[in-house]
Amino acid sequence: MLPSARVRFASFRRLVIRALMAAAFVPALPLAARADLTGLFDNPTLAGLQLKPLGPALANTVASTYPVASASSSVTYVYDPALETFERRTGVLGPIFGERTETIGKGQVNLGVSYSYVNISDINGEALDNLVNKPLLDGRFIYFQVAGGTRLADGRFTTYLPVRVRADLSVTAHIIAPAITYGITPDWDVNLALPVMVTSLGLDVTAKVPDPRLPQFALPAGSPLTGTRTFSESGSAAGIGDLLLRTKYVLHRFDWVDVAAGLGLSFPTGDDNDLQGAGTMRVQPQLILSHVFEDRIEPLINLAVDIDTEDASRSVFAWAAGGTARLYGPVNAAVVFLGRSQFSSLADEIPDPFFFQIERADLFDASVGVRVLFAETGVITANALIPLNDDGVRADVIPTVGVEYAFSMPW
Numbered sequence: 533m534l535p536s537a538r539v540r541f542a543s544f545r546r547l548v549i550r551a552l553m554a555a556a557f558v559p560a561l562p563l564a565a566r567a568d569l570t571g572l573f574d575n576p577t578l579a580g581l582q583l584k585p586l587g588p589a590l591a592n593t594v595a596s597t598y599p600v601a602s603a604s605s606s607v608t609y610v611y612d613p614a615l616e617t618f619e620r621r622t623g624v625l626g627p628i629f630g631e632r633t634e635t636i637g638k639g640q641v642n643l644g645v646s647y648s649y650v651n652i653s654d655i656n657g658e659a660l661d662n663l664v665n666k667p668l669l670d671g672r673f674i675y676f677q678v679a680g681g682t683r684l685a686d687g688r689f690t691t692y693l694p695v696r697v698r699a700d701l702s703v704t705a706h707i708i709a710p711a712i713t714y715g716i717t718p719d720w721d722v723n724l725a726l727p728v729m730v731t732s733l734g735l736d737v738t739a740k741v742p743d744p745r746l747p748q749f750a751l752p753a754g755s756p757l758t759g760t761r762t763f764s765e766s767g768s769a770a771g772i773g774d775l776l777l778r779t780k781y782v783l784h785r786f787d788w789v790d791v792a793a794g795l796g797l798s799f800p801t802g803d804d805n806d807l808q809g810a811g812t813m814r815v816q817p818q819l820i821l822s823h824v825f826e827d828r829i830e831p832l833i834n835l836a837v838d839i840d841t842e843d844a845s846r847s848v849f850a851w852a853a854g855g856t857a858r859l860y861g862p863v864n865a866a867v868v869f870l871g872r873s874q875f876s877s878l879a880d881e882i883p884d885p886f887f888f889q890i891e892r893a894d895l896f897d898a899s900v901g902v903r904v905l906f907a908e909t910g911v912i913t914a915n916a917l918i919p920l921n922d923d924g925v926r927a928d929v930i931p932t933v934g935v936e937y938a939f940s941m942p943w
Contacts, residue, residue, distance in 0.1 A: 568805035569733040572765045581697050581739065582665065582674050582886045589882050589890050590733075591804045591811065592846075593925045594703060595774070596872075599648050599917050599932055602627050603723035603778040603794075605713045606903060606911040607938040609637030620909060623827040623858065628915045628932070629899040630852035630868040632822040632832050633782055633790035635721045636938065642713040644936030646913070650927050652703035655888050657922035660701040665886040667696070667745040674886055676741055682757055685750040693757065694743035699887065702734035702766075703807065707773065711936075719782040727773035731807045734766040769806035775799040780820065794818035794836075812842040816850075831855035832868070845876035854899070862905035866915070870897045893924030901932075909938040 570587030578584070606625040626632050636642055653660060665674050675692040683689055711725035739761045742749040751758050778796040785791075796816035802809020816839070822832035834852035854868030872895040882889055901915030917930040 568803070569731065569767050569769055569807055570805045572733055572735055572767055575763070575765055577763055578737065578765075580674065580676060581695065581737065582884050583697075583699065583735075583737070585882045585884060586701075586887065587805075590703065590925070591807065593890055594652060594705075594807045595802070595804065595810045596848075597652065597925055597927060597930075598650060598705065598707060598727075598773070599629060599930055600776065601644075601646055601709065601711065601725070601932070601934065602629060602631055603711075603713060603721070603725070603780065603796075604632050604634060605636035605640070605642035605721070605938055606913075606936060607636070607642065607905075607909045608634050609640045609715075609938075609940070610718075623824050624830045624856045625858075625864040625903040625905060625911055626830070626866075627832060627852075627854065627856055627868050627899070628866050628901040628903065628913055628934075629870060629917065630832055630854060631780065631792075631794060631818065631820045631834050632830060632856075633780075633785075633792040633820050634822070634824070634830075635719055635780065635782060635792075636713055636715040638715050638718050639941045640715045640938060641941055642936055642938040643710075644712075644911075644934060645708065645710045646932055646934030648705075648707040648709070648930055648932040650705040650707065650930050652701075652925055653928045654922060654926045656891065656924065658888055660703065663699040663701065663887045665695075665697045665699075667694070667743060669884070669886055672884075673743065673746065676739075678757065682755070683752065684748075685752050686748075690749070693741050693751075694746045694749050696740045696743040696745060697886075698738045698740075700734075700736040702732070704732050705807065706730045709773075721780045723776075723778040723780075725776045725778075726801070728771075729773050729802070729808045730768065730770045732766065732768040733807065735764070737763040739763070769803070769808065771803055771806060771808050773802040774809040775801045778816075786823075789821055789823045792820040794820055810840075812840050812846075815839045815841060822855075827858070829855060829857045838872070847875050849873045849875070856903075864903040864905070866899065866901045866903060868899045869920075870899060870917075871895065890924070894921070895924055895926075896920040907937075911936050 570591045573584045573587040604626050608621045610621050673694045675694050681691040707727050707729050709727040713723040776798050780794045782792045798814040804811030818836035824830045836850045838848040840846040850872045852870050856866040858864050898918045904912045913934040915932045919926045
């Protein structure tokens, strides 16, 4: 590297090291002693309200909403035999989410770190902050046991009373994702990413006794059993997410399209009960098509299968289509449409779905972002991941910001 490049790299390396040290410090934050986040639903005060099955359902589903940034380096290099050195390839900076066939170049390295904020707001189109149980389900209802029993307004005797439950769920995640990409050959890249996460779960419950939607259980005027009860629980957890190892190899370069094969391995290093991982190992083979035209625009198509190695029924077909373009000077824009479709008709069945059922989800999102080149090989990124439909567990929008820097290895 030239002296000026070494100075720039040293400055950026210090920045990345500080970010990684901050990320590594997160798991050591002094959090109050607690069980797993999903264990909040096991609180004895909530017994009988049919909330317990929601914990495993969220653990199996929430992690799939977390964004996974592209493994492709924004800046690429090609070898110039006349100069016997690698030169930066001019052109577009590549997608923020989704993959392109362009490789970084042999012996080149890209370091980056991104931050995403996820605030789960809906499930199957229903707002999580206003979930109300069904009054009847197959002739059953949610109820409180009445010790010693009581008389109803019509004179009948009962030992239980139905309850209308209104639940407010709050699920958030702060995700810091350091990543490194290395060029093994001119056509072969490898990428490693390990997110560090702070997740939180809040639960506020209001229970009205008896359920006014079932008038046959009305109590006499002035009964001490009539009323509203409230419960509140919350917790936070810090730790690492699932380790992601990805590799990409260019199979062929044509005049109008380049073809690459990708393979990802997602290791279950994150605790799914703390909403920090999928809980299973996943294998992700992928076909990547893209091409740079006039050093200005790069359309892309991705086709992939996300295979759950423990439960094939929870595997997913994934695709991406869109492109990136150089707008003006160092400013690039990226727009990519993303889709995920589960193979099975019901991925995570809840035994007593009084509030919601997590059914087979076809997820469609739009990734809209801007990338700006600085210091020749540095890139700053800002992006919004916007849901295009209501299926599954969803956030209103997932913002992501990031910074990365590419450089040649000194050897």
